Amino acid sequence: MPYMLLAHMDVVPASQEGWHVPPFSAQELDGFIYGRGTVDNKNSAIGILQALEFLLRRDYRPRRSFYIGIGHDEEVSGRKGAMKIAALLETRGVKLVFLLDEGSVILDGFLEGIKKPVPLIAITEKGSITANFSVESAPGHSSAPPKEMSIGILAAALSRLEQNPMPNLFGQGPEIMTLEYLASEFSFPLNLIMSNLWLFSPVISRIFEQKPSTNALIRTTTAITMFNAGIKSNVIPPSAKATVNFRIHPSQTVEEVLEIVKNTIADDRVKIDIQEAFDPLPISPWDDRAFGVQIFRRTLLDVFPDVGSVAPGICIGNTDSRHFTNLTDAIYRFNPVVFKPDDVPRVHGLNERISVEGYEKQVEFLFQLIQNSDISKLPKPHAESHEL
Numbered sequence: 182m183p184y185m186l187l188a189h190m191d192v193v194p195a196s197q198e199g200w201h202v203p204p205f206s207a208q209e210l211d212g213f214i215y216g217r218g219t220v221d222n223k224n225s226a227i228g229i230l231q232a233l234e235f236l237l238r239r240d241y242r243p244r245r246s247f248y249i250g251i252g253h254d255e256e257v258s259g260r261k262g263a264m265k266i267a268a269l270l271e272t273r274g275v276k277l278v279f280l281l282d283e284g285s286v287i288l289d290g291f292l293e294g295i296k297k298p299v300p301l302i303a304i305t306e307k308g309s310i311t312a313n314f315s316v317e318s319a320p321g322h323s324s325a326p327p328k329e330m331s332i333g334i335l336a337a338a339l340s341r342l343e344q345n346p347m348p349n350l351f352g353q354g355p356e357i358m359t360l361e362y363l364a365s366e367f368s369f370p371l372n373l374i375m376s377n378l379w380l381f382s383p384v385i386s387r388i389f390e391q392k393p394s395t396n397a398l399i400r401t402t403t404a405i406t407m408f409n410a411g412i413k414s415n416v417i418p419p420s421a422k423a424t425v426n427f428r429i430h431p432s433q434t435v436e437e438v439l440e441i442v443k444n445t446i447a448d449d450r451v452k453i454d455i456q457e458a459f460d461p462l463p464i465s466p467w468d469d470r471a472f473g474v475q476i477f478r479r480t481l482l483d484v485f486p487d488v489g490s491v492a493p494g495i496c497i498g499n500t501d502s503r504h505f506t507n508l509t510d511a512i513y514r515f516n517p518v519v520f521k522p523d524d525v526p527r528v529h530g531l532n533e534r535i536s537v538e539g540y541e542k543q544v545e546f547l548f549q550l551i552q553n554s555d556i557s558k559l560p561k562p563h564a565e566s567h568e569l
C-alpha cells in the first residue's frame with residue numbers, strides 16, 4: 182500500500198518592517214536561511230523534491246509506491262489544493278498506509294526537566310470554529326446616545342468570552358500519552374511526577390495553563406482576532422462586527438463549544454454566524470504495528486541519533502492533512518526540524534528562518550524515510566520474535 186508525503190508551498194503574508202532581511206529574499210544570515218515559509222512549509226515542499234532528486238541521481242527505484250502532495254492554499258483552508266488532491270485519489274480508490282504532513286517538530290528546550298530534544302509526532306489536530314459575531318443598533322447623532330450601543334454591547338460580550346476560558350481538559354486528550362512516553366526523558370523528580378499523572382494531574386494542568394503554547398494543549402482556545410465597527414466620530418455606530426477563532430480540544434465537539442459560547446455571551450442582541458467549523462480530527466494509531474510510526478522511529482534514529490524517545494502529540498494548528506481522512510486513518514503531522522522556544526513566534530511572525538544544517542537534516546530524513554519505507558512489512562515486534 183502506498184504512503185503520501187504532504188507539504189504546502191503557499192505562505193501567510195509578511196511585511197518588511199521588523200525583518201532582518203527582506204522576508205521573501207531567502208537571504209542567509211549567521212547560518213540561517215531567512216524568509217516567510219522557511220519552516221512553514223517550503224522546507225518540506227522543497228525538501229521532499231530535493232530528497233527525491235538525490236534518490237534519482239543514485240538510480241534508486243522505490244519498490245513501495247508513494248505520492249507527493251504539495252498544496253497551494255493551505256493557509257486559507259486547502260479547499261482548492263489538498264482537498265482536490267484527496268478527492269482525486271479517492272475517485273481512484275487509493276488507500277494510504279500512512280500520510281506525513283507538517284504540524285509538529287523536534288522540541289528542544291520546551292519542557293522543564295527534559296535535556297534532550299524530543300521529536301513529537303502529532304497523531305491528531307484540534308478542531309476549529311471561525312465565528313462572526315455582530316450587533317446591530319439604530320444609527321443616530323452622537324450628541325444623544327442611547328445607554329448602550331453596538332460597540333459596547335459586542336465588546337462586553339467578547340470580554341466575557343475572553344475572561345471565561347473553556348474548561349481545562351488536561352487528562353482527557355492525547356497530552357497524557359505525550360507525557361507518559363516522555364516520562365523517562367524527564368530528570369528526577371519530574372520523571373516520577375510524569376509517571377504518576379493519576380496523582381499529579383491537577384498540578385501539571387495548572388503548570389500547563391501558564392504558557393499559551395502548553396495551554397493550547399489542554400483546552401479549547403478562544404482568540405478574538407478581528408473587530409470592526411463605527412463609521413464616523415459623531416454617528417452612533419449602526420453595527421459592530423467581530424471574528425473569533427476557536428481551536429477545539431480533542432475531547433470536545435463544535436456543538437459543545439458553541440453551547441458554552443452562547444451561555445457565556447448570554448445576550449440575544451449578539452448574533453452568531455459560523456464561517457467555518459470542523460470537529461477535532463481522529464486520533465491516528467500509535468503502537469508497534471503502526472507502520473508509519475515504526476518507519477518514523479527508524480528514520481529518526483538514522484538521522485537524529487542524539488534525540489530522545491519519540492512521543493505522540495497533538496497539532497494545535499490545522500493542516501491540509503485533515504482532508505485525507507477517507508484515504509487513511511494513519512495521518513501524522515511532523516517536520517524533522519529542531520525547534521527552540523524562540524522559533525515558535527517566528528511561524529506566521531517575524532524573521533521566520535531555518536538553519537542551513539536544519540534544512541539539510543530535513544532532506545536527509547526524507548531521503549532515508551523513502552528508503553526505509555521500502556520494506557514490504559514491518560519486522561516482527563521484538564517481543565513476538567522470542568518463541569514463548
Ligand SMILES: N[C@@H](Cc1ccccc1)C(=O)O
Binds near residue numbers: 257309498499500501
Ligand atoms: N494552518 C493554518 C491555516 C489553516 C486554518 C484553518 C484550517 C486549515 C488551515 C492554521 O492552522 O491556522
Ligand SMILES: CCCCCC(=O)O
Binds near residue numbers: 221284285496
Ligand atoms: C506548526 C503548525 C502549522 C499549522 C498549519 C499552518 O499554519 O500552516
Ligand SMILES: [Zn+2]
Binds near residue numbers: 193221256529
Ligand atoms: Zn502556516
Ligand SMILES: [Zn+2]
Binds near residue numbers: 189221222255283
Ligand atoms: Zn503550514
